[in-house]
Amino acid sequence: MAITPATITDVPQLVNLINSAYRGESSKKGWTTEANLIDGQRIDEENLTLQLEDPNAVILKNTNDDGEITGCVYLQKRGKRLYLGLLTVSPLLQANGLGRQLLQAAEDYARSIDYHTIIMTVITTRVELLNWYTRRGYHKTGEVIPLNIPKSFGILKQPVDLCLLAKEV
Template sequence: MTQIRISPATDQDIPELNRLVNRAYRGESSKKGWTSEADLLGGLRTDEDALRTMLENPNVTILTYKESNHLLGCVYLETKGNNLYLGMLTVSPDAQANGIGKQLLAMAEQMAINQGCRTITMTVISQRHELIAWYNRRGYQSTGETQPFPDDPRFGLPTQPLEFIVMEKLIL
């Protein structure tokens, strides 16, 4: 029987999280899934130091999704007042379209409710139309706000001009 566990990441998860996130977002391996950024960005999506810094922030939780102790997904959540910021929703390219992303999103929404947050916000690269549509089907809407993509190679090397749209879902 497959054992599924969604729980907060620890320092011991960092190497595996790093491999998962980079494999899911960038490079040839990411093209096995439907959420790849490989045609928009080169370079790495994150590294172990960045993940460690995230986990050191007391307002941050990275939820992990494991099946039989094998990491298949994660999501970054940061509490900012009465808002929960959601980012880095990741599912292994080989496991996409199996409901893992939906389960992680549901856990994030429950966490927002438990913390008394009024909204969940996120930023999505505007060219990622399929992903935006996926979030729309789950109640997230564009706020009309845009943000520039960082001019910093730590976030990737754009192959074209990129910007983020801000999406939001009211929780309470």
């Protein structure tokens, strides 16, 4: 198992992984699903390619011994803070520690580029996910942001708000 930076050639596999973990029937096998709140895909190849080509961003990926990408996390410099998003683990591998390993790799990466605050947003009704991040040292900042997404990132089934979380690393 190795966590390394993703490349453009990884985009198709990453898109499949991310969509399988967040949306649709396959996502319901894991505990990170958003399928009950948001329809449609989570990401497409065009938008993920743009994120990967951003000079202020990186996607760290976990690859198993067969070369299959089983997890990833997106990191983007935003001012003096590093934004963490798309923390993804294959629904079939969730609850086995890979998410914690990816989160640790993200924090190690932040320190390696001299960033000491990581921020992220989590759906306010995802209590189990908020608790998971709290156990890992992240805290609510008090900022709540309404989720407004283009149709290419999904269709809201109801209004959704996001909690801003932060951690000093």
